[in-house]
Amino acid sequence: MFSAALDAFSTNGFNGASMREIATRAGTSLSNLYNYVPAKADLLAHVLKRANDDLLAALRAALETAGDPASDRLRAVVSAYVLWSARQQTAGVVAISEFRYLEGSLREAVVEARDRTQQLFTDIVESGVASGEFHTPYPHEAARNIVLLCAALANWYHADGRRTPEQIADEQAHLALAMVQSPLE
C-alpha cells in the first residue's frame, strides 16, 4: 500500500497521483485506503519518513565497517548513498521532488531526518579538514554539494545504463574526495 503510493507519487507527482490510482495499484478499494491512512498527505509523509530512515540506516551501517580516516569514511557514505539511490530509485525520486508538498508537523519529522543525514556528511568533511586530510576551504558547502549529488542520482540513473551502480559509486566517491581536496593517488 505504501509502495503503491510510492510508485504513484514517483510517476505522477504528489498532486498528479490520485487516491483512486493508489488504491488500484495497491489492489484494494478507494475507501479501504482510509482505514489505513487518514489522508493523502499522510501517505506522502509516511513514505518520505520511511525512505529517509532507510537511507540513514544504510549510511550508518556503512560507517560502522569503515576505517578511521575521514577519506575512508567519506568514501563509505558516498558509496552507500549512491547505491541506495540506485536501488531505491523511486523512493529517491519522491524524496527529492515531493518533499515540498509536505506540510505541518508531518513535514518537521522528515526535515529532521534529512538534517541528520546532512549532518553526518558535514561531520566527516569537517573532521577531515581538522585532521589535515582534506584541504577544502569550504567544508560545509562541499558537504552539502556531496549530499545533493548523491540524492540527484535517483533522477538520472538508468538501470540499463552501461555502468553498474558500484562503478558509479566509485566515481562519485572519487569526485567527492576531489571536491574536498583530499590527496588522490
Added chain:
Amino acid sequence: MFSAALDAFSTNGFNGASMREIATRAGTSLSNLYNYVPAKADLLAHVLKRANDDLLAALRAALETAGDPASDRLRAVVSAYVLWSARQQTAGVVAISEFRYLEGSLREAVVEARDRTQQLFTDIVESGVASGEFHTPYPHEAARNIVLLCAALANWYHADGRRTPEQIADEQAHLALAMVQSPLE
C-alpha cells in the same frame, strides 16, 4: 501572464497550480487566459523554454569575456550559472522540478536546450583535461555534477542568507575546479 504562471508553478507545482489561480495572478479572467495559451501544458512549456534559453544566453555571454584557460572558462560558466540561479530563482526551481510534467513535442524543445547547456560544460571540462589543466579521470561525470550543483542552487538559496550570490559563485567555482582536479593555489 507567463510570469504569473511561473510564480504559480514554483509555489504549488504544475499539478498543484490551477489555471484559475494563474489567471487571477495575471489579473485577468480564466477564460481570457485561453485567448493567449491553448492549454496549461503550453504555459509550462513556454516558461521552461524561456528559462533555458535565458540561462544559455547568460552562460554564453560569460564565456565570451572569459580567458583562454579551461579553468578560467569553467570558473566563468559556474559563476554565471550560480548567479542566474540566484537571480532567476523561481525560474530555476520550476526548471528543475516541473520539467517532468512536460510531454510530447513541447518536451523535446526543452530537452534540446538542456542538452546544449550540459554540452557547454562538458566541452570545457574535456578541453581542460586534454590540455593538462584538469586531472580528473571522470570528465563527463564531473561536468554533469557541476551542472547539477549549479541548478540545485535554486532550490536552497535564500536571498536573505548571510552570503551574497557573488560569494556563493566564488565558492562553487572553487569546488567545481577542485572536482575536476585543477591545481588550486
Added chain:
Amino acid sequence: MFSAALDAFSTNGFNGASMREIATRAGTSLSNLYNYVPAKADLLAHVLKRANDDLLAALRAALETAGDPASDRLRAVVSAYVLWSARQQTAGVVAISEFRYLEGSLREAVVEARDRTQQLFTDIVESGVASGEFHTPYPHEAARNIVLLCAALANWYHADGRRTPEQIADEQAHLALAMVQSPLE
C-alpha cells in the same frame, strides 16, 4: 438514472442535455452519476442499445403470434412497431435523433441492433414477393420506407390526439401493405 438520461436527451438532445441536468432528474448528485457511468457517451449508448433491443423483442413477439401469410406478418410487425413508437415515444425520439452522436465501439453495437430490425422487415417483404402476395418491384426500398415510417411516428405522435395508437397502427399497416402492392379488400 437511464430513464433520466432518456428524458433529458429527448428534451434537449444529446449535446443540449447536461450531466448536471441528468443527475438532478435522477435525484442524485453530478459526481455520483460517474459512479455508475464512465462518461456521457455511455449513457447515450446504453439508452439506445436498450431501446433497440426492446423494440426488436416486441417485433419478434408480434411475429410469433402472427399467421403464415406475409401480409399477416407485415401487418403484425408494423402494428407492433407503431405501438412501440407510441408507448416508448421518448425512446423512439432519442433513437432517431441522437444516434448520430454515438461513436466508436458503442456505435457498432447499436448499428447491429438496427440492422437486425431492418432485416426483419426486408425478409417479410421479400418473402411476400416470392410467394406472389406482394407485387412491388422494389421490395428492399419498400421495406426501408416502412421501417422509416414506423420509427418516424415517435416524432409526430401526440398522446392526446384524436386517434388511438391502435387505430394508427391499423392505418399504417394498411398503408404499408398498399406500398408493397398487396391486394386490399
Added chain:
Amino acid sequence: MFSAALDAFSTNGFNGASMREIATRAGTSLSNLYNYVPAKADLLAHVLKRANDDLLAALRAALETAGDPASDRLRAVVSAYVLWSARQQTAGVVAISEFRYLEGSLREAVVEARDRTQQLFTDIVESGVASGEFHTPYPHEAARNIVLLCAALANWYHADGRRTPEQIADEQAHLALAMVQSPLE
C-alpha cells in the same frame, strides 16, 4: 457564412456546433459573425427558412410542368422532393434534425413553410381521391407518410451509391403511388 453554418450544423448538430467553428469555416473571425447575425439561433432559423423556401420553390416549379392527373402531379412533386433531398443533402439533414432547436418567433416562420409543403402533398392526394384516381382510405396519413419519406432520404442517401438520384426518384414515386392506391401498370 450561412453555408458554413449549414455545414457545421449538419456535421455536429446545432448544440454541437460552435460559433467559433462556424466562423472558421466561413473564413472570418468569431466576432465578425455577429455583424451579420444577432445570435446563433438566428443562424439556424435563417438556414432552415432558406432550405424550406428553396424546397417549396422546387416543388412548385415541378408542379407547373406536370400534367393534370393527380398521379402525374404526385409523381412530379415526389420526384422533385427526392432530387432536392439528394442535391441539398446537408440542408435536408439539418431541416430534419435541427428544427427542434428553433424557438420563439423564428420557429413559427419555419413551421409555416413546412406546413405549406405538407399541404401541397395533401391537396394532391385528396384531389386524386376525389377524382377517383386514388383509392386510399387514408389520404391525409398517406400524404404525411410521403413527405416523411422524401425528407428522410437526406438521412440515408449516399452520393456514391449504385443508384442515381433520378432512379431513386422513380422508385419513390412508384412507392408513393402504390401507397395512395393508384393503379400501377
Added chain:
DNA sequence: AATGAATGAGAGTTCATTCAT
C-alpha cells in the same frame, strides 16, 4: 478490514456573446 454509494468542491476547457478599436 472491506465495500460501493455518496458528496461538494474544483479541475481544465469551451461556450455564446460583448466591447473597444
Added chain:
DNA sequence: TATGAATGAACTCTCATTCAT
C-alpha cells in the same frame, strides 16, 4: 466591415473524503 481581447456561465469529468453496511 472587421478584429482581438475580454467576460461569466457552463461544460464534462475528477478530486479527496465520508458514510452506511
